[in-house]
Structures are given as C-alpha cells and as structure tokens.
Amino acid sequence: MSSVEIRNLRKSFGPTEVLHGVSFTIPDGAFVALVGPSGCGKSTILRLLAGLEEVSDGELLIDDRVINDVEAKNRDIAMVFQNYALYPHMTVAENMGFSLRLMKRSKADITAAVKNVAEVLGIGELLDRLPKQLSGGQRQRVAMGRAIVRQPKVFLFDEPLSNLDAKLRVQMRAELKALHSRLQTTTIYVTHDQIEAMTMADIVVVMRDGFIEQIGRPLDLYDNPKNSFVAGFIGSPAMNFLPVTTEAGSATFSFGDGQSLSLAKFKHLQGEFLIGIRPEHFQQQKTRNGLSVTIESIEQTGAETLLQCQSGDQKVVIVLHDRFAASPGEEYRFGFDLADLHLFEAESGKAISS
Amino acid sequence: MTVSSNTRSRRKNLLLDIMLFVICVLLLMPLLLLIANGFKTPQEILVWPPTILPKDPTLENFHRVFSETPLFRWIFNSLSFALLSMIAIVITSTLAGYVVAKFQFWTINVIFTLFLATAIIPFEVYMIPLYFQVKALGALNSIGGLLIGYLVMSFGIFLIRQNVIAAVPDELIEAARIDGAGEFWIFWHIVVPLLKGPIAALSVLAFFQAWTTFAWPIVVLTRKTAFTIEVGLANFQSAYTVDLALLSAASAAVMVPSVLVFVLLRRSFVEGIAASGMKE
Numbered sequence: 001m002s003s004v005e006i007r008n009l010r011k012s013f014g015p016t017e018v019l020h021g022v023s024f025t026i027p028d029g030a031f032v033a034l035v036g037p038s039g040c041g042k043s044t045i046l047r048l049l050a051g052l053e054e055v056s057d058g059e060l061l062i063d064d065r066v067i068n069d070v071e072a073k074n075r076d077i078a079m080v081f082q083n084y085a086l087y088p089h090m091t092v093a094e095n096m097g098f099s100l101r102l103m104k105r106s107k108a109d110i111t112a113a114v115k116n117v118a119e120v121l122g123i124g125e126l127l128d129r130l131p132k133q134l135s136g137g138q139r140q141r142v143a144m145g146r147a148i149v150r151q152p153k154v155f156l157f158d159e160p161l162s163n164l165d166a167k168l169r170v171q172m173r174a175e176l177k178a179l180h181s182r183l184q185t186t187t188i189y190v191t192h193d194q195i196e197a198m199t200m201a202d203i204v205v206v207m208r209d210g211f212i213e214q215i216g217r218p219l220d221l222y223d224n225p226k227n228s229f230v231a232g233f234i235g236s237p238a239m240n241f242l243p244v245t246t247e248a249g250s251a252t253f254s255f256g257d258g259q260s261l262s263l264a265k266f267k268h269l270q271g272e273f274l275i276g277i278r279p280e281h282f283q284q285q286k287t288r289n290g291l292s293v294t295i296e297s298i299e300q301t302g303a304e305t306l307l308q309c310q311s312g313d314q315k316v317v318i319v320l321h322d323r324f325a326a327s328p329g330e331e332y333r334f335g336f337d338l339a340d341l342h343l344f345e346a347e348s349g350k351a352i353s354s
Numbered sequence: 355m356t357v358s359s360n361t362r363s364r365r366k367n368l369l370l371d372i373m374l375f376v377i378c379v380l381l382l383m384p385l386l387l388l389i390a391n392g393f394k395t396p397q398e399i400l401v402w403p404p405t406i407l408p409k410d411p412t413l414e415n416f417h418r419v420f421s422e423t424p425l426f427r428w429i430f431n432s433l434s435f436a437l438l439s440m441i442a443i444v445i446t447s448t449l450a451g452y453v454v455a456k457f458q459f460w461t462i463n464v465i466f467t468l469f470l471a472t473a474i475i476p477f478e479v480y481m482i483p484l485y486f487q488v489k490a491l492g493a494l495n496s497i498g499g500l501l502i503g504y505l506v507m508s509f510g511i512f513l514i515r516q517n518v519i520a521a522v523p524d525e526l527i528e529a530a531r532i533d534g535a536g537e538f539w540i541f542w543h544i545v546v547p548l549l550k551g552p553i554a555a556l557s558v559l560a561f562f563q564a565w566t567t568f569a570w571p572i573v574v575l576t577r578k579t580a581f582t583i584e585v586g587l588a589n590f591q592s593a594y595t596v597d598l599a600l601l602s603a604a605s606a607a608v609m610v611p612s613v614l615v616f617v618l619l620r621r622s623f624v625e626g627i628a629a630s631g632m633k634e
Contacts, residue, residue: 052528073534085525089547099533146533 002063002153002186003028004049009058011044018044020210021058026203029184031177033201035194036233040207042190046156049188050079062153073102078147079156082163084139086131086146092118093127096145117149120179137168144176148183157189161196173199194234198222206230228349231276231342237306237317241274242291243346257312261289266343266352273352276342279306279319287335291316295330385609391602392416399598415603425604427579428586429611432565435497435582439504439564440557446506447556451514452545456527466515473508478569485573495580503570507563510556517552518545558619565612583608 004026011019034042051072097110225231244253251267293309307318454466493499
C-alpha cells in the first residue's frame with residue numbers, strides 16, 4: 001500500500017504539450033479513476049507513472065519518494081493494459097509468474113503464488129493454456145492476475161474493460177471493485193467511460209485537454225459539478241443545457257422560445273447563462289416550475305422511458321422512471337425541482353453557486 | 355441439374371490437375387535429365403533424342419567424381435559457409451530489424467534507410483574493392499574471407515522489421531519492462547519466440563543465398579581445396595572440353611543436401627513468408 005502524489009506534472013511530445021501542470025494526491029489504498037474524453041492526457045499520466053514515458057517537468061512521488069528518474073522495473077508498479085498484453089507464447093501460469101521469475105524467486109514460490117492468485121480470480125483450471133485459447137474475459141482475468149501476483153505498491157489500469165462486451169464489463173466492474181476492497185492496494189484506473197469511474201472509484205479525476213477539471217467523490221461530481229464540462233461528462237444520458245438570458249434584479253431567466261423561469265436566489269445576475277438539468281430530474285407530475293417541450297421520439301426500455309424532445313431550437317433529453325403514454329409530435333410540460341437545477345456562465349462554463 | 359454441375363466441376367478439376375501435372379513435369383524435366391545423365395555413359399549422353407531412363411546405368415561417373423575431385427571437401431566448404439552466413443544474417447537481421455521497428459528515433463530511421471539503400475547497389479559493383487580488402491586482410495581462400503560479403507542482408511532486416519511491427523505490439527514490450535525485464539532479456543524471451551516463422555524463412559533464404567552464390571567465391575577462392583561446390587562444378591568446364599557425364603554426376607550429388615534442407619524447412623519457410631501481418 002502506498003500513496004501517490006503528482007506535482008505540477010507536465011509532458012510534451014515534441015513541441016506539443018499534452019499535460020499542463022497537473023497536481024493531485026492519491027491517499028494510501030484509494031481507488032482513483034482518471035476520466036475524460038480521448039486525448040485528455042489521462043493515459044499519459046498513467047504511462048508517466050509506469051515509467052514508460054519521461055516526465056517533461058514536475059514530480060511524481062510514491063510514498064514521498066520522487067520516482068521521476070527511477071526505471072520502470074524498479075518502481076514496484078503493476079499495469080494492466082487495454083489489450084491485456086499477455087505474452088502469446090507463454091502459458092497462463094508462465095504469464096502470471098513472469099515478474100516473479102525475473103525477481104529470481106524459487107520455482108516452488110512462483111508456483112504457489114500463481115496458484116493462489118489464480119484461485120482468487122477463478123482461473124485455476126486455465127493455468128496450462130495459452131492466451132489464444134482463452135475468451136476475452138479470461139484473458140482480462142489473467143492480465144489482472146499477472147499484476148496481482150507481484151503484490152505491487154500501485155496498480156495501474158489502462159481502460160482494462162473496454163475490449164469486453166457490455167454484460168461482461170458490468171460483471172468485471174463488480175469483480176474489480178471487490179478485489180480492490182480485498183487487497184486495498186492503491187489503484188489508478190484510466191477510463192473514458194464515466195459509468196466505470198462513478199461505480200468503482202473512491203475519487204474521480206475529470207480531465208480535459210491536459211488539465212484537471214475537477215477532483216472529487218463520484219456523487220460530489222454528480223451533484224456539484226464545477227463547470228459545464230464536468231456536468232455534461234458525468235451522468236448518462238448527459239445533462240441538458242439550455243441557454244437563458246436575464247436582466248439584473250429581475251430574477252427572470254428567459255429561454256429562447258418565450259418560456260421563462262423565476263430564480264429568486266440568482267436575481268443579482270445579468271447576461272447570458274446556461275441552465276443545466278439532468279434528464280432524470282424531469283417529472284411527469286405538474287410542479288410550479290417546468291418546461292414545455294415537443295416530444296420527438298419515445299424509447300421504452302421497460303425500467304425507464306427515454307424521451308427525445310425539442311424546446312425552441314434546443315434538444316432536450318428526458319428520462320422518466322415510469323411508463324409514459326404519448327406520441328411523437330405532442331406537446332407536454334414536464335416539471336422539475338429548482339434544487340436540481342444548475343446554472344453556468346454561458347461563456348466560461350463555470351458553475352454559479354447561489 | 356446438380357449432377358451436371360457436379361460433373362462439370364469434376365471435369366474442371368481434372369483439367370486443372372492435368373495442367374498442373376504438365377507444368378510440374380516441365381519444371382522437373384531438366385532436373386530428371388540431369389540426374390539420369392549422371393548414370394549414363396558418355397556416349398549415351400550425346401544420343402538424340404535424350405533418354406530419360408539410362409539404357410545401361412553405370413556408377414562410373416560418381417566413382418570418378420569422388421575419386422578425382424575433392425567433392426566432399428567442397429560440400430563441406432559450401433555447407434560451413436552457408437551455415438555460418440545463415441547464422442550471421444539471422445543474428446544481424448533480428449537485432450537490427452527489432453531495433454529499427456521498435457526504437458523510433460530519427461537517427462535510427464536514417465540508418466534503416468541506409469540499410470535499404472544498400473539493396474539497390476548490386477553486389478558486383480563493390481565486389482572488386484571488397485576483394486582487395488579481403489586480400490589485404492590475408493583472408494583469401496578462407497571461409498572468413500568468403501563470409502565478409504555475407505554477414506548482413508538488407509532484405510532480412512526489412513523482413514524482420516515488418517514482422518516485428520505486425521506481430522509484436524508495443525504493449526508486450528512495455529509490460530515486460532514494467533515486470534522488470536531488461537532490454538536484451540525482452541529481445542530474447544519475448545521478441546525472438548514471436549518471430550519463429552520469419553526467422554525460419556530468413557534462415558532458408560540466407561542459407562540458399564550463400565549455398566548458390568558463385569561470383570564472390572570464384573573471386574575469393576583460388577585454391578582447389580578451398581572451393582565451394584559452385585566454383586568446383588564450374589571447374590569441370592575447362593577451356594577446351596566439358597565433361598558432361600562427370601558434371602551431371604557431381605551436380606546430382608550436390609543437389610541432395612539442398613533438397614533435403616528445403617524439404618525439412620519447407621513448412622516454416624512457407625509459414626514465415628505467409629505469416630507477415632496475419633497474426634490474430
């Protein structure tokens with residue numbers, strides 16, 4: 001178990017800087033997810049931590065020791081790759097015991113350690129097989145086994161579930177989380193899938209374009225996003241953003257299509273803003289506040305109903321947890337609680353708290 | 355309907371078989387004639403039309419070849435030259451091919467371009483300057499002198515590079531680095547095992563390149579006992595006569611090792627050439 005600290009980390013490839021001074025601390029034993037769209041620099045952080053790339057500026061620390069110039073093999077880190085990176089010519093047992101063999105551990109030791117971990121992961125009977133004889137899920141488990149068997153200070157996961165089918169992904173998500181609570185090893189998990197980040201991590205780091213947008217616990221990010229990017233990225237389907245304008249002192253926020261909303265606590269504001277409301281916060285019941293929309297399509301999944309709607313020239317997605325009988329083209333007014341609304345500056349996207 | 359289409363496809367297959375058989379016979383004919391000639395008397399060799407099966411088979415030619423010329427010595431020379439050249443080319447090609455494929459610096463790209471550029475210069479162009487260097491080194495009439503022109507093969511480097519790019523993902527190497535492996539360890543335990551097919555193909559190519567080469571050995575080798583087979587066989591052709599029966603017997607005898615090697619390595623050879631880029 002170890003803490004990891006990243007201080008003002010910068011990385012450039014040639015003239016292009018892809019990380020612009022990133023800092024955060026990961027407490028001992030925490031499960032941290034780095035999440036963001038592709039190209040945001042999350043995988044680069046992982047590769048820098050693993051020692052596969054050189055740091056351009058800033059410091060990486062494990063257990064308060066700077067590891068910038070420590071070779072990959074001496075960092076005591078294990079990494080699970082997106083495509084598993086199993087050695088194709090070695091059996092499962094050889095793959096899992098590879099690092100121990102390099103540490104010059106005795107054969108009996110290696111066999112015992114591999115067997116032990118294989119039992120934990122439920123791959124005990126696959127030890128003599130070659131990677132090509134395994135299914136995707138089994139390969140994933142072997143890749144994890146190879147990491148676990150070393151008992152490293154830190155686990156790095158680089159989008160480990162993205163090559164699995166949807167059902168298996170959900171299952172592996174739960175297994176990974178269970179595994180982490182059992183081993184309590186500091187884990188850094190890179191994903192572009194915010195659901196994975198939300199469901200597994202203790203702390204989520206949301207990144208964009210080489211900057212950290214927000215760090216926090218999953219529900220904090222969901223409830224109090226710092227800006228419209230985080231608000232839009234966390235949650236599925238994504239939050240609806242509706243442009244509004246207001247005059248100072250009026251407290252009336254007007255949508256483009258003539259509808260308006262009265263927000264007394266924001267009456268000091270003036271100018272253009274975005275109102276953010278999550279699809280799942282709309283209600284069928286009539287409330288004092290609401291939004292009239294034209295329904296464009298209805299998707300019933302049984303558990304919930306997903307409505308694609310239009311309000312003025314804005315698309316609005318609404319998720320209802322009840323059945324809903326309406327047909328496309330109908331106009332309907334959905335309610336919401338003011339407490340569920342988010343307000344952002346139109347230009348910067350910064351969240352405005354009352 | 356089905357019956358007629360079945361018959362038609364069977365007839366098509368039969369036609370194809372006949373065609374392939376004819377091509378096969380045409381390809382094999384010179385070889386068969388050569389072997390047959392080895393067993394013929396000098397008179398029968400000159401008979402027209404040539405006989406395929408000798409009327410009066412004799413082992414005299416083989417007997418004379420082995421008693422009058424150091425044929426075994428030549429075979430040994432050729433074999434050691436071809437084997438050593440093969441080993442050298444496999445080692446230089448896998449090391450260089452791996453490095454140019456996986457260590458991308460501009461300097462390495464320049465070096466790779468230079469490797470490739472050597473392929474467009476015919477060996478004959480620099481053969482004579484190379485001869486003077488070998489002479490200066492005192493390596494004429496030796497395997498060492500022969501090998502100097504056959505240690506590196508630019509096509510081999512290219513072949514391995516392509517196969518490394520296709521068959522060895524970066525993640526494998528990175529995973530091994532994180533797992534604690536050193537660079538040479540990675541090369542030997544991860545990269546080389548994944549290149550078995552291409553290395554076998556390259557071995558066959560390199561072996562036969564040296565085995566069949568003629569110009570370089572005839573320049574470097576002047577002593578009869580140092581000859582390779584190719585040079586030795588050419589020696590049967592004197593300025594005035596060609597002893598066809600003797601030449602045929604010697605050629606037939608030296609064909610045995612190359613045919614054996616090819617038959618033994620045929621599968622890996624075909625796989626190695628076909629495998630490039632088709633890994634799962």
